[in-house]
Amino acid sequence: MAAVDTDAPEITEEQFVAEATEFLEANAKRKTERREFVWGQGPDNAALFEEVDREAERQDLAAAKEWRAKKFDAGYGWITGPSELGGSGLPRKFERLWMQLEGQFDTPDGGFFGIGLGMVAPTILAHANPEVSSELLPRMYRADVVxxxxxxxxxxxxxxxxxxxxxxxxxxxxxxxxxxxxxxxxxxxxxxxxxxxxxxxxxxxxxxxxxxxxxxxxxxxxxxxxxxxxxxxxxxxxxxxxxxxxxxxxxxxxxGWGVALTTLMNERASIGGGGAGGAGGFTKLAAMAQHFGVDDDALTRQKLMNVYTYGKVLSWSNQRTMDGLHAGRTPGPEMSLAKMGLIRQMGAMCDFVSDTLELRLVADTGEWGTFSWAGYVLGFPAMRIAGGSDEVMRNIVGERVLGLPKEPGIDTTSPFRELKVGTQRSE
Missing domain, CATH: 2.40.110.10 (Butyryl-CoA Dehydrogenase, subunit A, domain 2)
Structure with a gap:
C-alpha cells in the first residue's frame, strides 16, 4: 500500500483490512490457535527482562529489522505518519486495525524499536529541524536506524x-x-x-x-x-x-526541559500501557494457587483478586488514555497514572508469587513454574524506577493532575521556609 495521496479518494476500513490481510498472508504465517493454559505444560519463563546472549540478540534484531523494512515499504510501517516523511498519512483508527491484524500472525519481536519509535521519534517530529526529521524519521520507522x-x-x-x-x-x-x-x-x-x-x-x-x-x-x-x-x-x-x-x-x-517532557510523557504512556500479564498472567497465578493447594485460603484468594482488580482498573484507565491519544490529544501528566497503576499490579503479583512459592522462589528445585518467577520478582525493582520513580510519579499526579500544592524542594520557594528564615523568635 503506497503512501496516501491527499487528492485521492479516502480508503475505507474494508479496503484497508483486505489489502493488509493480503500482505500479511503473503509474508507471514498465521498463529496457531492458542491452547488453553495447563499448569506444567508449555514454556516455563516468567522473567520481566529477557536475558539473551549478544549473538542471539543480533540475530533477533536482524530478523526484526527485515520485517519492519518489509512492512514499511508496503505502507504499514508508519501508518499515521505524514506522507512527506514516508508515512501513510492515515487516521489512527487504521493503525489500530493494523495492530489487530498483525497480532494474528507470527512476526519477529518489535521490542527493539519500542524506545526509538515510542519515545525518540515523536520527540524528533515535535522538536527537530525539518531537515533532520526528513533524514531520520523515515529511516527509523523502516528500522534502518535504531x-x-x-x-x-x-x-x-x-x-x-x-x-x-x-x-x-x-x-x-x-x-x-x-x-x-x-x-x-x-x-x-x-x-x-x-x-x-x-x-x-x-x-x-x-x-x-x-x-x-x-x-x-x-x-x-x-x-x-x-x-x-x-x-x-x-x-x-x-x-x-x-x-x-x-x-x-x-x-x-x-x-531542553520541554524536549525532555515530550519524551517522558511518551515513555510513561509506553510503560503504563504495556500491562503486567493481563488475563493470561491472572490465569497462571490462579493455576499456581490451585496446584499448591492454597486456592481455598481466604488471604490467598484476596491477594489473587488484588492482581485481577488492579489489572482491570489499569486496562480501563489505559483505554481512556488511548482514546484521548487517538482523538489527537498529546500525552500529558495523566500518563503517570498509567505507570503507577502498572506498578501496583506488578507489586501485587510479586506479593502473590512470593507468598505462594515461598522457598521455591529462591531455591531452584527444577519444578515447573516455581524458580522461573525469580526473574520477575528480581526485575520488578527496575520497573519501579524506569520512566520515573514511584515517588516522582505521585508528585506529578498530585501537583499536575489533582492540583495540589507543589512539594517544597531545594530549588523551590516554600512559605514555611521563608517563615523560618525571616522571623526572629521573641523568647
Whole structure:
C-alpha cells in the first residue's frame, strides 16, 4: 500500500483490512490457535527482562529489522505518519486495525524499536529541524536506524533536571562530555536522544538542551551493566569530547526541559500501557494457587483478586488514555497514572508469587513454574524506577493532575521556609 495521496479518494476500513490481510498472508504465517493454559505444560519463563546472549540478540534484531523494512515499504510501517516523511498519512483508527491484524500472525519481536519509535521519534517530529526529521524519521520507522534514550545519570535519575553532562558550543558544533546510565539498547542503537547542560548559571530546569547524537561517533563509549537478574539489558554510556552538529539540536538552546517532557510523557504512556500479564498472567497465578493447594485460603484468594482488580482498573484507565491519544490529544501528566497503576499490579503479583512459592522462589528445585518467577520478582525493582520513580510519579499526579500544592524542594520557594528564615523568635 503506497503512501496516501491527499487528492485521492479516502480508503475505507474494508479496503484497508483486505489489502493488509493480503500482505500479511503473503509474508507471514498465521498463529496457531492458542491452547488453553495447563499448569506444567508449555514454556516455563516468567522473567520481566529477557536475558539473551549478544549473538542471539543480533540475530533477533536482524530478523526484526527485515520485517519492519518489509512492512514499511508496503505502507504499514508508519501508518499515521505524514506522507512527506514516508508515512501513510492515515487516521489512527487504521493503525489500530493494523495492530489487530498483525497480532494474528507470527512476526519477529518489535521490542527493539519500542524506545526509538515510542519515545525518540515523536520527540524528533515535535522538536527537530525539518531537515533532520526528513533524514531520520523515515529511516527509523523502516528500522534502518535504531534509536535509544540517554537521560539518566548516576547523580540525576528521578531528579532529571540535576544532570551534569555538559555541552559546550564550538561554532556550528557542540562538544559533549559526561556520563549517562541505565540506557536500554545503547549497544545496538545508531542514534540517541540526549539531554545535556548548556548553561550552568541558569536555574537547573532552564539550562538544558536536547540533541540527537550518533552512537558510533568518536568518543562514545557504551559499557554493559550487569543486573541482579544476571543479564545486561542496560548500559552506561560515556561521552568524551563527542561532537554534534548544531543542526541536530532539539528545540532551542536552554529549552531542553520541554524536549525532555515530550519524551517522558511518551515513555510513561509506553510503560503504563504495556500491562503486567493481563488475563493470561491472572490465569497462571490462579493455576499456581490451585496446584499448591492454597486456592481455598481466604488471604490467598484476596491477594489473587488484588492482581485481577488492579489489572482491570489499569486496562480501563489505559483505554481512556488511548482514546484521548487517538482523538489527537498529546500525552500529558495523566500518563503517570498509567505507570503507577502498572506498578501496583506488578507489586501485587510479586506479593502473590512470593507468598505462594515461598522457598521455591529462591531455591531452584527444577519444578515447573516455581524458580522461573525469580526473574520477575528480581526485575520488578527496575520497573519501579524506569520512566520515573514511584515517588516522582505521585508528585506529578498530585501537583499536575489533582492540583495540589507543589512539594517544597531545594530549588523551590516554600512559605514555611521563608517563615523560618525571616522571623526572629521573641523568647
Amino acid at each position: 534509536g535509544c534514550q540517554l537521560f539518566s545519570e548516576p547523580g540525576a535519575g528521578s531528579d532529571l533536571a540535576s544532570l551534569q553532562m555538559r555541552a559546550d558550543r564550538d561554532g556550528e558544533e557542540w562538544i559533549l562530555n559526561g556520563q549517562k546510565v541505565w540506557t536500554s539498547g545503547a549497544h545496538y542503537s545508531d542514534v540517541g536522544e540526549v539531554i545535556a547542560r548548556t548553561d550552568f548559571d541558569l536555574p537547573k530546569h532552564q539550562g538544558l538542551t536536547g540533541f540527537i547524537v550518533d552512537m558510533d561517533a568518536p568518543g562514545v563509549d557504551v559499557r554493559p551493566l550487569r543486573q541482579m537478574t544476571g543479564g545486561a539489558n542496560f548500559n552506561e554510556v560515556y561521552f568524551n569530547d563527542v561532537r554534534v552538529l548544531d543542526s541536530h539540536r532539539l528545540g532551542d538552546v536552554n529549552q
